[in-house]
Amino acid sequence: MKYKIFILGPQGSGKGTQAELLSEKLNVPAISLGQILRDEVNKKSKIGLQIEKEMENGELVANSIVHELAKKRVEQNDCKNGFIFDGFPRSLIQAKFFETVAEPTHVLEIWISDKEAIRRISQRRVCKKCGESYHLEYKPPKIAGVCDKCGGKLEIRDDDTPEGIRHRLKIYHDETQEVLDYYQGKGLLIKINGEQSIEKVRKELFEKLSL
Numbered sequence: 001m002k003y004k005i006f007i008l009g010p011q012g013s014g015k016g017t018q019a020e021l022l023s024e025k026l027n028v029p030a031i032s033l034g035q036i037l038r039d040e041v042n043k044k045s046k047i048g049l050q051i052e053k054e055m056e057n058g059e060l061v062a063n064s065i066v067h068e069l070a071k072k073r074v075e076q077n078d079c080k081n082g083f084i085f086d087g088f089p090r091s092l093i094q095a096k097f098f099e100t101v102a103e104p105t106h107v108l109e110i111w112i113s114d115k116e117a118i119r120r121i122s123q124r125r126v127c128k129k130c131g132e133s134y135h136l137e138y139k140p141p142k143i144a145g146v147c148d149k150c151g152g153k154l155e156i157r158d159d160d161t162p163e164g165i166r167h168r169l170k171i172y173h174d175e176t177q178e179v180l181d182y183y184q185g186k187g188l189l190i191k192i193n194g195e196q197s198i199e200k201v202r203k204e205l206f207e208k209l210s211l
């Protein structure tokens, strides 16, 4: 089976962590669109300079940019046997655009309450260099403030302010919920309880995918 998976969920639901676990299991790449966009900002590329403000304010980046980057990424050779998208599509327009590129086989929703999302994000730290994400309590680095993977410095993400989180949650409820409803209608949506330990979420997710 060629798995073409979208993982969606509110900020802090652990979708990036689960995408990585699933990627190891299925041997297909986990793609974080948020990370691709942050890399553009860090590189100060033409796109990066255009999107910097939107990213910092927790707004969705323009569809024209997101569509192009998502399409370009799945057309790379490592996606020929499938892919896992984390945080894409975030609106119905993006979902419908992507149908011209590839149809998903599964859409996973890792759900948590807004209260839990805010609690978790306040404890999130990310590596400025490679983008690896940590949680001070649930997924702490081996050495405080240092990335296990690349030795980079761990920081609070620029958009992880209390207002930034609240704004992104609102966008999630207003726009991404429509994507979930759309795929539920197509019978592709699988809901997973994200308010459990990383291992329990992984287990539920693998079971629901019959892995």
Ligand code: AMP
Pocket: 011, 032, 033, 034, 035, 037, 054, 055, 056, 058, 059, 060, 061, 062, 066, 086, 087, 088, 089, 090, 091, 094, 159, 168
């Ligand atoms: P994330 O790392 O998934 O939390 O995404 C961080 C930020 O990247 C979001 O707040 C948006 O500004 C931008 N972003 C990520 N994915 C998308 C998308 N599918 N469409 C538009 N903007 C996005």
